[in-house]
Amino acid sequence: MVEEWLARFDEDCRKRKIRLTAQRRAVFKALAEDLGHPRVEEVHQRLKKDWPSLPLPTVYRIVEDLIASGLIRRVASEDGPLRLDANMEAHQHLVCRICGRMEDWRDERWANVRAPSHLPNGFLAEEYDIRISGLCRACAAKKN
Amino acid sequence: MVEEWLARFDEDCRKRKIRLTAQRRAVFKALAEDLGHPRVEEVHQRLKKDWPSLPLPTVYRIVEDLIASGLIRRVASEDGPLRLDANMEAHQHLVCRICGRMEDWRDERWANVRAPSHLPNGFLAEEYDIRISGLCRACAAKKN
DNA sequence: TCTCATATGATAAATATTAACATATAAGAC
DNA sequence: GTCTTATATGTTAATATTTATCATATGAGA
Incomplete structure (x- = not known):
């Protein structure tokens, strides 16, 4: 299913003229693999393994970009940091x-x-x- | 209605052995007067008028105490800082x-x-x- | 391959929240 | 009303979260 989502991600980026960078794809992939509504920090940790040099501020910026483009979304939560969701279907x-x-x-x-x-x-x-x-x-x- | 809520606040504090301080009452009053789900910072600003010396960390601590005691609650939101609600009824x-x-x-x-x-x-x-x-x-x- | 608009990386800054601890105060006992 | 004591506050510092800045690097179309 992650493969399917990534394919759609690539397609959406092309359609919406959003530059498809390896970093953005990696962030989206991390979110598609973890549908537990992780925080930005958690996404960053998960990416450390494959991409040790990716800085946290870049993850924040990418997350903002993807939200603005409607490719991922914030999830309302009561506590602390922002939570993210790559599942754009009604649920x-x-x-x-x-x-x-x-x-x-x-x-x-x-x-x-x-x-x-x-x-x-x-x-x-x-x-x-x-x-x-x-x-x-x-x-x-x-x-x- | 604020008066009514304050009376209930006093009673709840007595019942639950929560020490009733002027600061806690002021924070609760501010929330009862502004049901627009303000952030801690906004509560602090509102209190500035009547209580210029009340420090922000104290407001944070009080807010945590009142949440823990079930006298106010956090509200789920997608963006930034914690939002608060003194309305404990289902809505x-x-x-x-x-x-x-x-x-x-x-x-x-x-x-x-x-x-x-x-x-x-x-x-x-x-x-x-x-x-x-x-x-x-x-x-x-x-x-x- | 070239060009250029745009994204990244590095760094610093701003904002939000929590911790530590000496002093002050609410609430029950006398 | 005074005394006592557990707990809350005020002060200060620290941490955590998020955003901004800007020189360099890179994706994508020519």
């Missing part, structure tokens, strides 16, 4: 309130939920981000 | 993708949405945070 998130683990989940009933057409103050709805917080199996087990 | 959020403005909204149909009992990997759902992103009226007007 929901499960967030463990103990360990912070965050996993994707897609359920058709929720994917098709839509807000009423009348929102307060003329707000125009575009996207629906549904976050279900609770306990992952591991943390629930520890608690009992 | 949804409308987030403008241009100006970042974030407002509360409560709709019974959504408030009562519940996930299916079977979530992946034995995840145990507790809370449902629904974020609707789009355009606020002002930004939608500017765009057209």
Whole structure:
């Protein structure tokens, strides 16, 4: 699946006139391989192995570029640093309130939920981000 | 309404053996008065007026204490610094993708949405945070 | 291969958050 | 009301996160 995503990445870059550099491809690949919504720092660590010289500020800049181009996105989180997601399809998130683990989940009933057409103050709805917080199996087990 | 919330704050502090200091009360009051999900820095600015000497690190510490005690909460956001909310009742959020403005909204149909009992990997759902992103009226007007 | 607009690497700076510790204060005991 | 003590604050420094600057390097079209 990562291969497929990378192929689409290359194609999107060409189509949108985004210069396709080895660094950008590496950052995207790291995100496609880790769908656990990593922080920039974690992406940088993962890249260290194959690319020891890639500096953190460059990763930040690339991340901003890819977000601006709509190739990856930020994920809303309650704690600290920015979290990233290469999965651009509509999906929901499960967030463990103990360990912070965050996993994707897609359920058709929720994917098709839509807000009423009348929102307060003329707000125009575009996207629906549904976050279900609770306990992952591991943390629930520890608690009992 | 702020008065009512402050009264409940005092009571909660007494009940939970949380030492009721003037600083903590001031921070809570600032949050109760500004339900726009301010950042710590904004809370600090708002307090400057009545309490010019209150240092930012103290505001951070108090915020952490109140979160730990369940008297206020963090709000998930995609961008930058931590955002806070003194509204502990179930509600949804409308987030403008241009100006970042974030407002509360409560709709019974959504408030009562519940996930299916079977979530992946034995995840145990507790809370449902629904974020609707789009355009606020002002930004939608500017765009057209 | 050449050219040039744009991306990177290196460095510094700005912003956000947490830690450490001496002093001050809330809350219960007397 | 005063005393006592555990805990919170203020001060300061440190760390973590993110952004800016600018000389050099490189992708992509000519």
